[in-house]
Amino acid sequence: MKLALLLAAIDPSIGGVLVFGDRGTGKSTAVRGLAGLLPPMRVVSGCRYHCDPGANGAACEECHERSARGRLKSELVPVPVVDLPLGATEDRVVGALDLERALSSGEKCFESGLLARAHRGFLYIDEVNLLEDHLVDLLLDVAASGENVVEREGLSIRHPARFVLIGSGNPEEGELRPQLLDRFGLSVEVRTPDDVSTRVEVVRRRDAFERDPGKFIGAWQEEETRMCERVAAARKRLNSIKTPDAQLKKAAELCIGVGTDGLRGELTLMRAARAFAALQGDKAVTQDHLRKVAAPALRHRLRRNPLDEGGSTVRIDRTVEQLFGA
Numbered sequence: 001m002k003l004a005l006l007l008a009a010i011d012p013s014i015g016g017v018l019v020f021g022d023r024g025t026g027k028s029t030a031v032r033g034l035a036g037l038l039p040p041m042r043v044v045s046g047c048r049y050h051c052d053p054g055a056n057g058a059a060c061e062e063c064h065e066r067s068a069r070g071r072l073k074s075e076l077v078p079v080p081v082v083d084l085p086l087g088a089t090e091d092r093v094v095g096a097l098d099l100e101r102a103l104s105s106g107e108k109c110f111e112s113g114l115l116a117r118a119h120r121g122f123l124y125i126d127e128v129n130l131l132e133d134h135l136v137d138l139l140l141d142v143a144a145s146g147e148n149v150v151e152r153e154g155l156s157i158r159h160p161a162r163f164v165l166i167g168s169g170n171p172e173e174g175e176l177r178p179q180l181l182d183r184f185g186l187s188v189e190v191r192t193p194d195d196v197s198t199r200v201e202v203v204r205r206r207d208a209f210e211r212d213p214g215k216f217i218g219a220w221q222e223e224e225t226r227m228c229e230r231v232a233a234a235r236k237r238l239n240s241i242k243t244p245d246a247q248l249k250k251a252a253e254l255c256i257g258v259g260t261d262g263l264r265g266e267l268t269l270m271r272a273a274r275a276f277a278a279l280q281g282d283k284a285v286t287q288d289h290l291r292k293v294a295a296p297a298l299r300h301r302l303r304r305n306p307l308d309e310g311g312s313t314v315r316i317d318r319t320v321e322q323l324f325g326a
Helices: 002-010 027-037 061-069 090-094 099-105 114-118 133-145 196-211 213-240 245-258 264-280 287-298 312-324
Strands: 017-021 041-044 074-077 081-083 095-097 110-112 122-126 147-152 155-160 164-169 186-190
Touching: 002 017, 002 027, 002 164, 002 186, 002 213, 002 264, 002 287, 017 027, 027 081, 027 122, 027 164, 027 213, 081 114, 090 095, 090 114, 090 133, 095 147, 110 155, 114 122, 133 147, 186 287, 196 213, 213 264, 245 264, 245 287, 245 312, 264 287, 287 312
Parallel strands: 017 164, 017 186, 081 122, 122 164
Antiparallel strands: 041 074, 095 110, 147 155
């Protein structure tokens, strides 16, 4: 789970992370803790959509107007990690007319929603498999276009909305719609640890945090800073990572071997392997990188086989061993 989140932070084009597993295994804690590991991003000062001052043609209308009048001012801000509650209304998600301003001054003004806040950051949905269908449809549209379009109450607003989607949930409470499942780049399964030492360490750390949060955070600050610097370095070297044709061929053979639909499997496998190579400080994608990311990149893309009692991860591991050797 931690590796999948880091890879998505290094290369957002991977497409987000789906975390399914038992209750009380730290899924939400890990996602919310990701915010502290992300290097700050540069945005246009005063822009409510966090537009990138160096993005040509990808900025909002307000930033285009400011750019025409002169050079845009910029500043560094934390990368947003925005929670999308299950009970959120459509207006809260996409944005709506600012009623208070409309009633007080008679002026039509757009009040941005959660999608605007999440632009260039992360949108987190806990219990994603329980999300209402109309919100799922909305997220699918925005994820496909990278743009949020709001047309209501005489308003017509269009703004960029590119974010990394992270979802978590318990599979016992229902399955995810196939259309939304396909939008997640990586999928991981989290299980309750069954060894005593791990469980004791989890309880010890949780108790230490509750007793003195400041002291606990201070004790781990150095390691968190080190990981933040590692993520920043991986982002810088990402474009220089080479992907040999031999590894692309292995990725295609792996996807054919496990029976994935479409070509998203190969694309995600390549991007995840490249991000992992960048994280490791390597110069090119190797077989070991593919092996490491194969299961999270492909386990949710397999056709169901009623004659195979093994789970999707087992099927992938079996095919990896056949192609790459034990």
